[in-house]
Every structure is written in C-alpha cells, then in structure tokens.
Amino acid sequence: MSTTASPMPKVRLRQVTKAFGDHVVLDSVDLDVAAGSVTALIGPSGAGKSTLLRCINLLERPDTGEIVVNGEVLRVQEGITARELAQLRRSVGMVFQSFNLFPHLSVLRNITLPQERILGRSKEEARDRAHALLERVGLSGKAAAFPGRLSGGQQQRIAIARALALDPEVMLFDEPTSALDPELGLEVLAVMRELAADGMTMIVVTHEMQFAQDVSDQLVVMADGRIIESGDPALIMRDPQHERTRQFLSAVRDR
C-alpha cells in the first residue's frame, strides 16, 4: 500500500494511560500513525485495543497522556475545552461494531442530519453529498429506506458513509465486521479497502487477519494494556518477536 510519508504523524498518542479503579486498561501507550496510512490494531480480548481507539476521539477520556490529531495537541492533564473536543470530533470519524445507525431516521437523513447540524451545510449540499457517498459505498437505491430493514453489511456501509460525510481526516474502525456474517463482512471490508486506496488515514481494531495483512501499513499488537509489537504486518505475521504475539496468532490461525 502506498503512503505519503509525512514529517508529522497524522495521529500521535503519547503516554496514554487509563485505569478503571484498580484495573489498568491502558499502560502509558505511545502510538504514531502516518498520514494516509492504515494501522491495524490486533490482540487478545481485554488488551485495551477498543479503549485505545476510543481515546483517540475522546469517547473514553484517558487519565493522563497527550493526543495529537492533525497537528492539534490535546493534553489530558491540562483539561480539554469544548471547542477542542468539537474540533477533534470533526477531524475524526468513527465506525462502531454495532453500526449505531439512527433507527428513527431514514438512511438519507442519517447522513444529512449530521452535516446540517454539525457542519452547518445547507439541505441541498448535505443531500448531494449523501447521495454521492451512498453511491460510493454501493447503496444508492437505499436512501429512503430505514436502517431496520437493511442487512448488517448494508447498515455498516451506511455507517461508514455517515462518518465520511463530515470529511474527517482520520477514520477509526472498532471491530467493524465482528457483528457480521462472513459474506456481509466482505462487503464492508471491500469498502474499507477502497477507502484506504484513496488515501484515508485509518486505524482499525480487527480480528480479520487477512485484511490486516493485506491492507495495513502498520500492524500494532496489544496485550494487557500495552503495545507489545508493532511494525510491518507481513514481517510480524511471519516471524513474531513476542511470545504473546505468537500465542495470539496461532490461536487465531487455528480457528
């Protein structure tokens, strides 16, 4: 996958720590994500992958650490203003495991409402953007449908379109295909591959090893709240350095 190497990483995390009571979920994590690259986050459950992802757009608030997205620096200890938060959320889009489409709104409205309310776009502009994105994810005919009537794969693709409509700089994916049957998952992964090819900076928490190997530029392995290995996906898959990585990969392969 080609990337444009940037002097400044698009996303940078420094010393991000989070604990729930006594349980340390993230232990001083550092991470760099280059612009236009795809980072896959893998590891056993409870490793803290989702929590780390959710710290990037502050759906989880870390206890300490620094989060830099697109040059904007946020230091948790110094407090985060509402304006900084709004800006962060505008730069970062997120796709959830359970899609989280708004069931009381049509597919079109799911995509136009955020544009109107958050970016202040006009109704026409929002609608045009929405249709363009629906076409891009292969669901142009579904604009008037309601989420409840659609398959999981269709819902997830619309969720991707909804996030893209706000023109984010970075897209976060939290186990986007874990709730889907394999065939439906493939449609979603196809959309994600295209997104990557178009140069979107993506961070993906996933169990799809094939996808991770094929599409990602950086593979990050987490366990017990720490990054235990990171680097070239093919290299790590072939020859993992860490014992836990080896265990995890062989367990995944055996399924």
Added chain:
Amino acid sequence: MIIEWLPALASGLLLSLQIAGMALLIGVPLGLVFASLVMSRWKAVRIAAIIVVEIGRGAPALVVLQLVYYGLPSAGITFDSMTSAWVALSLTTAAFTSEILRAGIQSVHVGQPEAAHALGFTALDSFWFIVLPQAMRIALPPLLGFAIQIFQATSLAFTIAVPELLSRAYSIGSSSFRYLEVLAVAGLLYAVISIPIGWFVARLEKRLSAHLA
C-alpha cells in the same frame, strides 16, 4: 329526561377534558425537565430532583388538589378553583411522567448517543434529535395510560368547586334525586373516552414489543 341532562353534562365533560389537556401540556414538558435533573451529573441536583419527584408521586392527587386550593392561600398564593385544578394536576403529571420519560430515555441503546457524540453532535443536539425521539416512542404507551388516569383524576376537582363533569352530575342528582341514573350517564361519558384510548394503548404496546423482539 336523560336528554335534558346532556347539555350540562357535556359542558362538564368539556371542562374535564380542558383541565386534563392543560395538565398534560404543562406537566409533560415539566416532567422532561425533572427527568433530566434526575439524570444529572451533579449529585446534589440529582438528589434534590428525586426528592421532589417522589413527593409528587407519593402524595395522592386529591391531597395535592386541596393543598393548592385550600392550603396555598395561607401562604399568600390564591388561585381560583379552575387554576388550582390544572396547577395541581400539572404537578402530579410532572412527577409521574418524569419517571416514565426517564425510563424511556435510559432504555435507548447507549450506542446511539455515543455515535452522535462521535460524529460531533453537541450534547443538546444528541439528546433532542437522536435520544429523545427514540425515548418518546418507548414512553408513548405509558404516557397515554397516564393521560387516561389524569383525565379520570379531574373528577376529584369536584372537591374544589370546579364545575366539571362529576360536579354537574352530582348537582343534577341532588335536585332530581335520580343519583343512580345521572351518575351512570356521567360514568359512561368518562368511560367512552377512557376505554378506547386504553384499547389503543394496548395495541401500541403489542406493536412495540413485536418490533423490539
């Protein structure tokens, strides 16, 4: 004979409906306010709101009606009987509907406000556009059920001299001594409104549970 009673009873019924309507119009938004306070981030606000709501739910409607009409004057606040009726019933409505709305709001899947926040909706927008509409769908059957209760509670305004349906029936009864008949007619008038709404609520509940299943 009964026909002669109908105009008076009908105007009483209209008044009952008016009182109920006002109580709901004011009480439900107020209930939403209380629901938000009960779910507030600050403990002091939460506790204060819970106390107010529990008092509102714990005191019988009759007591609240009489407190407002007979009791408030000694504190310098005097409402006429009609005003007392809808003020008192609005308070009762607010207390009960705050619990109904709170339950509805909390039963909206947590992923909904999360997705809204991730997109960048403000907390208010997220609540108004995403959470509340879904909460209202869930809360509608119990809210309608409560509306029926409030409509029936307007009969208690009889004790504070409001010329609503029961009061009219009673005065016709005491002048004609045909209590049983006129009360039966009044009862039927209440029933003719309460029962169909009750059937509608039952149908709504069935549709809602099928939808969620």
Added chain:
Amino acid sequence: MDGFLAILVGVPLTLYIAASSFLIGAVVAVPLVLALRSKVTVLRVIVRGLVDLLRGVPIVVWLFILYYGISIGTFRFDSVSAAIVGLGLIAAAYLAEVYRGAILSIPEGQWEASNALGFSRVSTFSLIIAPQALRVALPSATTFGIALLKDSSIASVIGVTEIVFLTQAEARSNQSGLEMYIIAAVVYIALSFPLGLLSRWLDARFRKAVVA
C-alpha cells in the same frame, strides 16, 4: 402538633380500607382472569367489558354510585362499606390485568412440558403456571397496592373519616391549611415507604427462588 395528631387518627382507617380492598381485589381478580382467558366467548366479552368499565370510570364516580345511587329496599351502603366494595372491585379489575399479563409471560414451553407429562389442564394451571405467574405478578401488584393506598383518600369525598377527611376538618378549624395538607402528604409518603421496601424485598426474594 395537635393538627398532626388529629390527622394521624385517620391512619388506621386508611390502612383498613386499603388493605381490605386490596385483599378483595386480589381474590376476586382470580375468577375474573380465568373468565378473561375462557374459551366461552360470551363470558370473555362480558367480563372484558366489566373490567374495562371498572377501570374506565373514575374511582370517585364508582364510590358515589355505590353510596348515593344504591338503595335496594332498606339497604344502603354506609360510607366505609361503599369505599371498600368500590375500591375492591376496581382493585379486582386492575389485578385481573396484572395476573393476565403475568400468565401470558410464562413461556409456552411450561404448558407443553406439563401436558406432555400428563398433567390435566387444571393441574397444569394450579401447580405449574399459577405459582410462577404469582412471582411475576408480585412487583406490579405491590406497585398497585401503593397506588391503592393513595386512592383510599378518595373515600373522604363520601364522608369516610380517614386521613384526608380529618385533614380537611383541621384545615378548616385552625386556618393553617397549608401546614395540614403538607402533613397529610408526608403521612401518605411515610406510609408508602415501607410498602416500597416490601416491594423491593419481595422482588429480590422471589427472583432468587425462580429457576431461570
């Protein structure tokens, strides 16, 4: 202070009315719910109409009908009896609905297994379904009990000397209406508090006893 004590005098009668009508309702609701589930359409429709009517007409209207409207020969209801009978019948209607919902919530599999084992329909109902339904019904029934306690206040309108009646008398005599009514409200809240605790205790206890 005198006002407070004068109002408290009404508590026993309030409790007596609430408890009696709840008991009557709990018992009378059983034949009602059986009729509602009956295959005999005429019976079902009549009882359905009865239950809807009992719930669709305000309590105070029913009490008036019983107290002012019923005079058969020399028989008339006195105020307390009218209150208990009226509230009892209304309680029966509400509890019949609660029982109905509880019975419907018992999984079909219970009926099937019981029949397969050879239990008759009657035995299935009394030995298998009813005990489980009772547990499910308990929370709603206690919630209704608390509501019934408050509704007993309506008996004051036909002259029963319970809490609200005495509160009115006090308010009129010593001109401190607000205080008296606040005391009355507090008394009701205090009375329903232990019921609320009972409800939670029963809930927890019977939840443990149910094998999922």
